[in-house]
Amino acid sequence: MQLNTLVTVLSVTFLASTAFASGDHAGGHHSDAGAIGQLGNAAKVTRTITVVMTDTMRFSPAEITAKQGETIKFVVKNSGKIKHEMVLGTEKQLKEHNEVMKKNPEMEHADDNMVTVLPGNTGEIIWQFTKSGRVNFACLQPGHYEAGMKGAVIVGGKTMAAVPATDAVPEKPVAAPVASVASASIAMTEGEIRKIDKDNKKITIKHGEIKNLDMPGMTMVFQVKDPAMLEALKAGDKVMFSAEKSAGAIVVTAIQPSK
Ligand SMILES: [Cu+2]
The missing domain is CATH 2.60.40.420 (Cupredoxins -  blue copper proteins)
Known part of the structure; x- marks a missing residue:
């Protein structure tokens, strides 16, 4: 089942990557940088x-x-x-x-x-x-x-x-995406891939709030559970993913393209 899911995710991801290849890459909806420059x-x-x-x-x-x-x-x-x-x-x-x-x-x-x-x-x-x-x-x-x-x-x-203290961090959490492909217990988070490091099994994602980790949106380096997850992904892809703590690291356990 794991393998089937992975294969599905990878193939869908590949199509989505192609579709997004020349698309917008704004993805600024979680950015809190505007307030400071x-x-x-x-x-x-x-x-x-x-x-x-x-x-x-x-x-x-x-x-x-x-x-x-x-x-x-x-x-x-x-x-x-x-x-x-x-x-x-x-x-x-x-x-x-x-x-x-x-x-x-x-x-x-x-x-x-x-x-x-x-x-x-x-x-x-x-x-x-x-x-x-x-x-x-x-x-x-x-x-x-x-x-x-x-x-x-x-x-x-x-x-x-x-100068008034302006702040772009939303007070209220953004509505959580509905969990779908990944384990039902962990909600998926939306994000945009910034960097892929296959050698070190790492992926850098600019992401929204990660509810299960109680973490607001930011850009972070994650480990991946399986390096094969990185095969069809590239910088700029928009994704939904889930992340969990495991053995002293924060690990991406599932990832799929977002619509
Ligand atoms: Cu210090």
Whole structure:
């Protein structure tokens, strides 16, 4: 039965991939990036800023000013001995995200507005600050945000107080898709494939809320239960999938094209 299901899923997926090949790839309905700006174009970078992260739970510099519309390349250096990350967001987004990290410490992010950096390494974020106001950043490794590992980018000439805290994260969960092909107990989540890594049996999906994991929409790297699941998939495909925690990882257990 498993095999039959898989074969069906794969063949349907193949047809769907073809259909979507030149289709739209907006898929922005779960994006919470709009409130803080957007992924920057490397060709439009006007300034490079090095941000150092330390085990004293600080960013240096912790306050950065930017012009509205400016695209900044952050070179993010981890000078400590433990893992750190820089995540851009509104304060509300960062707090929500911090709670999700506590519940799912095994999760691996791949959103454009963040970079996780191992000790001694350097990462990069290219970000365009499209709105004036305050864009916060923080390290969401467990306990680091609470310890004060945060900072802000002040965009434009307006004072911080003059800018209302806008936030695109929906208060109410988006209606859950009806479970169909996968196990009846786990609802399927909608998503768009960003990257496929066959060698490491991993798939990066920009996804909606994953109810069974109590996780809001974001872009994440998942393991796959069976590498054969990746065969007919490619970046840009819209899918429905289910994911579960298993052996310290978050694993995609079923995936199919969405209509
Ligand atoms: Cu940290």
